[in-house]
Amino acid sequence: MRQDRREYWAKVIAEREATGQTVKVFCVERGLSPYSFYVWRRRLCRKSGAVDFARIETRPAASGESPLELVFVTGERLRIGKGVDTATLQSALVAIRA
Numbered sequence: 001m002r003q004d005r006r007e008y009w010a011k012v013i014a015e016r017e018a019t020g021q022t023v024k025v026f027c028v029e030r031g032l033s034p035y036s037f038y039v040w041r042r043r044l045c046r047k048s049g050a051v052d053f054a055r056i057e058t059r060p061a062a063s064g065e066s067p068l069e070l071v072f073v074t075g076e077r078l079r080i081g082k083g084v085d086t087a088t089l090q091s092a093l094v095a096i097r098a
Contacts, residue, residue: 009040022076 016026016037027034068080080089 006044009037010044012037013041013044020071 012030012032016023019026021029023034023037026032027037070078070080072078078092
């Protein structure tokens with residue numbers, strides 16, 4: 001039974017990442033508890049040794065878009081515009097990780 005739950009949650013977590021939805025929206029649409037999602041994601045990542053903070057995707061920016069976008073494992077996005085100074089960016093990243 002325990003292995004079945006591990007496999008189920010591993011599939012759910014992979015599916016959420018593939019959709020790009022926030023955890024909250026993903027879970028609500030599927031009738032899942034966000035709390036359970038986060039517990040299982042932490043449990044499975046700890047076992048695999050993986051530590052996810054953000055996913056970085058590269059693609060050409062469309063006109064008017066920020067040249068850099070960080071997509072966090074929670075589904076939140078941080079768009080960084082041209083000309084941002086490093087001190088501001090560093091402060092934002094420190095705040096996010098806290």
